Amino acid sequence: MTANYNAIGGNSLSPYGSGDPYYNESSGFISPPQPPKKRTSNWVKIGVPVLILVIIGAVVGGVLGSRASSSKSSTNSHGAGNAGGEAAASSAASVKLEVGRFATATNTFTSPTFNPSVNADLAWPKDPFQPSNPSPTNVRTDRPRIIAPQYKWKTLPNLIKSDPYLKGWNTTIFGNASDYYGLQPVKYFMDGDSGILDNAREVKMRIKAFAYTFLMTNDTKWVDRAWVELQNAAGNGTTPFGPDDDKWNSAHFLDTAEFTAAFAIAYDWLYAQWSDTQKSQIRSTMIKYGLQPGVVQSTTSAGWWRNNITGNWNCVCNSGLTLGSLAILGDDTSGIAEQLLGLTIPNAKANCALATIDDGTWAETANYWYFGTTGHAEMSSALLTATGSHYGLLDINPNFYKTGIYHMYVAGATSLFNYGDHGPNKFSTTANCMILYGDQYNHPEFTLFQREQYDAAEPWSMFWYNPTVSGAFWDGAALDHFFDNGLDQWASMRSSWTDNAALYVAMKAGKNQGLQTHNDLDVGDFVLDALGTRWAGELGSGDYRSPNYFSNDTQDSDRWKYYRKMTEGQNTILVNQANQNVLAAPTVNHDSSGTTQGSSTVFNVPQDSTAFWTADITSAYFGVSSVKRGVRLLNGRKQVLIQDEIASQDAIQWRMHTNATVSIADSGTSATLSLDGQTLQLTMLSPPDSAKFTTSDAVRFPTDPTPPVPDQPNPGVTVLIISLPAGTYTLQVLFNPQWSGMPASDFVTPPTVSLDNWSLTSHN
Numbered sequence: 001m002t003a004n005y006n007a008i009g010g011n012s013l014s015p016y017g018s019g020d021p022y023y024n025e026s027s028g029f030i031s032p033p034q035p036p037k038k039r040t041s042n043w044v045k046i047g048v049p050v051l052i053l054v055i056i057g058a059v060v061g062g063v064l065g066s067r068a069s070s071s072k073s074s075t076n077s078h079g080a081g082n083a084g085g086e087a088a089a090s091s092a093a094s095v096k097l098e099v100g101r102f103a104t105a106t107n108t109f110t111s112p113t114f115n116p117s118v119n120a121d122l123a124w125p126k127d128p129f130q131p132s133n134p135s136p137t138n139v140r141t142d143r144p145r146i147i148a149p150q151y152k153w154k155t156l157p158n159l160i161k162s163d164p165y166l167k168g169w170n171t172t173i174f175g176n177a178s179d180y181y182g183l184q185p186v187k188y189f190m191d192g193d194s195g196i197l198d199n200a201r202e203v204k205m206r207i208k209a210f211a212y213t214f215l216m217t218n219d220t221k222w223v224d225r226a227w228v229e230l231q232n233a234a235g236n237g238t239t240p241f242g243p244d245d246d247k248w249n250s251a252h253f254l255d256t257a258e259f260t261a262a263f264a265i266a267y268d269w270l271y272a273q274w275s276d277t278q279k280s281q282i283r284s285t286m287i288k289y290g291l292q293p294g295v296v297q298s299t300t301s302a303g304w305w306r307n308n309i310t311g312n313w314n315c316v317c318n319s320g321l322t323l324g325s326l327a328i329l330g331d332d333t334s335g336i337a338e339q340l341l342g343l344t345i346p347n348a349k350a351n352c353a354l355a356t357i358d359d360g361t362w363a364e365t366a367n368y369w370y371f372g373t374t375g376h377a378e379m380s381s382a383l384l385t386a387t388g389s390h391y392g393l394l395d396i397n398p399n400f401y402k403t404g405i406y407h408m409y410v411a412g413a414t415s416l417f418n419y420g421d422h423g424p425n426k427f428s429t430t431a432n433c434m435i436l437y438g439d440q441y442n443h444p445e446f447t448l449f450q451r452e453q454y455d456a457a458e459p460w461s462m463f464w465y466n467p468t469v470s471g472a473f474w475d476g477a478a479l480d481h482f483f484d485n486g487l488d489q490w491a492s493m494r495s496s497w498t499d500n501a502a503l504y505v506a507m508k509a510g511k512n513q514g515l516q517t518h519n520d521l522d523v524g525d526f527v528l529d530a531l532g533t534r535w536a537g538e539l540g541s542g543d544y545r546s547p548n549y550f551s552n553d554t555q556d557s558d559r560w561k562y563y564r565k566m567t568e569g570q571n572t573i574l575v576n577q578a579n580q581n582v583l584a585a586p587t588v589n590h591d592s593s594g595t596t597q598g599s600s601t602v603f604n605v606p607q608d609s610t611a612f613w614t615a616d617i618t619s620a621y622f623g624v625s626s627v628k629r630g631v632r633l634l635n636g637r638k639q640v641l642i643q644d645e646i647a648s649q650d651a652i653q654w655r656m657h658t659n660a661t662v663s664i665a666d667s668g669t670s671a672t673l674s675l676d677g678q679t680l681q682l683t684m685l686s687p688p689d690s691a692k693f694t695t696s697d698a699v700r701f702p703t704d705p706t707p708p709v710p711d712q713p714n715p716g717v718t719v720l721i722i723s724l725p726a727g728t729y730t731l732q733v734l735f736n737p738q739w740s741g742m743p744a745s746d747f748v749t750p751p752t753v754s755l756d757n758w759s760l761t762s763h764n
């Protein structure tokens, strides 16, 4: 018992842990919606008073006792027996609230689970609308229909009172709504090829917050404010909003779809507040600028996004049209809603639902995952609530659920493994599909993971969240995962799920085509996090308005002339200063010690815990006999080795982009990187003759083909380079993060082992 509680206290760090465990102020991706005070962790607050924990143990143990007794004994420290009963359940509710957020592990010490039976009074009631024969045009009779039906609004205030997450999110949404209240309506801004997508998503974000806040208060000021926003986006406000015949920019249909969704939510959620005139105005605007263009898109070649587009476009466009149709079904008698539902649902099933490939990877990029899954989740949820079925959207692809696994593993210790394009601003787009998927696919760890994130607080979470969830997402979670589909082969390896300072390395191979033209020529690319900082990182999107940026993914595409998309702009091997072959088809191999984290947020990595991933990336290059690249963790996941075996007829470069300040030793074979007050040492092992680290700015070579317009600058980024002439080499670069308190003598120097001979024990 003592060991666990000490661990939660956050003061017994692993020997070389560098700072606060888990949530600290400087956190990047894994950060709470409302960060605790500087340098204090919630774990300290709740972990130190052992007495409080004993009380919680007694109460929660009473509620969850029968479960807890079957869980691992090392994590079951409550053992208060099954006192059971209603009284215990209601005190569990108050304890749950008392303990607060980020506290699940202390609360139950069980692996993730949904446990509705013992937590009945903390759960959603069953939806009274259970049609025996669901049909897309047979909608529930009460409003709202979309995502948040009446019976949930009735229950929500109670759940908020007993669930700390719902409580915190509710407060944040109210705060956000108040902030938006004081702003001018969203101003029309045509952003070239990106259209008015930001405008659409910002309007949608505001409408969700206004409508939510109204329904929680009955204060009509929120309805009035929502109306001002709708009027503005209909072109009936005080400032102009786009051309009269096409205000929602149907040529870039994502914009149209997101506006349609915003109007659908306003219409449906605030239905009882609108006068008949207002209702008819909202409908007429939505039909003219959203649904009618939607029919054109869905029945002519204009709708290119319907044809084999397994990516965010298909999800977002079909979802917006579906929400709009569901909102007005029955009120509008033209038949357009019925017509569209007959087109959007089968099309999304045949395309959007396939954007998760069989290993769970989202076929576009880690950032486009947000847009695509938000569309998929909104559409599935709206169909479920409005009509009682998702018509297969959630399960036609038996591997769709794995996209939750993808998202967890593509999230590094500081931020995403954000290869390829990053997409436009997110506004109404979040990762909260994880909360819906957690519930729908019975993967509570998705819910537990997402509820800790900064973007969890928004109206959808309030209705998707299953408050009977308990446990900790990291409890039993493997530190490594390998994604093997040939399209996106990649590896994710880390030293902890709950330490912002953890080591995280991710590397990809995969194809250079078939990725909705959001990828880079980046076979072999990697990111590295350690000590709370990203040492090897991505440059992200180029300017989407650059000519031919999205033209195609053939070898001679202008897209591959922009530095951020070229191979030289990636953290990989460059041959002859030339782009990779777009026809690359690498093969990979990997293994892992299979280490899983336990229930504690402080994880002491066993010394023999390791993982490695190797790829034959020869096919990605011209003018080579062979190129192989491997990455592995060493020394209990405190060091990383990247090894390249290259036989090339042309000159090569090893390249890595970093925000760090780089200082190269006189020998030229080691470099010291400094960033955010931390240090990373890089050393070449058995360096080939003449191999030396050099640096350059992140800019194109003067000899590169000229792009249609100049590149975006990459200020602050240094490229760390090893240049070598044609030849046959084994290049080994050892990454030693300077963990606080770890003496130099504790770093290991691994033997040289050829990639083909790597195994879990080959470097012991």
Ligand SMILES: *[C@@H]1O[C@H](CO)[C@@H](O)[C@H](O)[C@H]1NC(C)=O
Pocket: 156, 157, 158, 160, 161, 170, 171, 174, 175, 216
């Ligand atoms: C939601 O948050 C608002 C603002 O903090 C608060 O006034 C309201 O009481 C909360 N709702 C519930 C049901 O607690």
Ligand SMILES: *[C@@H]1O[C@H](CO)[C@@H](O)[C@H](O)[C@H]1NC(C)=O
Pocket: 033, 172, 175, 176, 179
């Ligand atoms: C919503 O409020 C939270 C808490 O104040 C804040 O961190 C967040 O940035 C706000 N979100 C938006 C979109 O304004």
Ligand SMILES: *[C@@H]1O[C@H](CO)[C@@H](O)[C@H](O)[C@H]1NC(C)=O
Pocket: 215, 216, 217, 218
């Ligand atoms: C708002 O009004 C509805 C309908 O009259 C009512 O059921 C609900 O309890 C009210 N909510 C609040 C927060 O007053």
Ligand SMILES: *[C@@H]1O[C@H](CO)[C@@H](O)[C@H](O)[C@H]1NC(C)=O
Pocket: 230, 231, 234, 235, 236, 280, 281, 282, 284, 285
């Ligand atoms: C905006 O004005 C047009 C033209 O009067 C009208 O047809 C439409 O219904 C109005 N829409 C809204 C949302 O006010």
Ligand SMILES: *[C@@H]1O[C@H](CO)[C@@H](O)[C@H](O)[C@H]1NC(C)=O
Pocket: 307, 308
């Ligand atoms: C979509 O893909 C299928 C299978 O690859 C193919 O048969 C079909 O022709 C494609 N449709 C379009 C419109 O490209």
Ligand SMILES: *[C@@H]1O[C@H](CO)[C@@H](O)[C@H](O)[C@H]1NC(C)=O
Pocket: 534, 535, 536, 537, 538, 539, 657, 658, 659, 717
């Ligand atoms: C540099 O830092 C920015 C901001 O955190 C980040 O977005 C970018 O990916 C980093 N670049 C590199 C090369 O690490």
Ligand SMILES: *[C@@H]1O[C@H](CO)[C@@H](O)[C@H](O)[C@H]1NC(C)=O
Pocket: 548, 551, 552, 553, 554, 556, 557, 558, 559
């Ligand atoms: C691909 O795009 C480039 C311009 O970026 C163009 O020159 C080329 O013809 C296109 N190829 C195909 C097959 O469309």
Ligand SMILES: *[C@@H]1O[C@H](CO)[C@@H](O)[C@H](O)[C@H]1NC(C)=O
Pocket: 753, 754, 756, 757
């Ligand atoms: C791999 O290991 C075996 C057995 O130790 C050895 O015979 C072989 O030469 C090694 N292969 C390479 C490529 O080093």
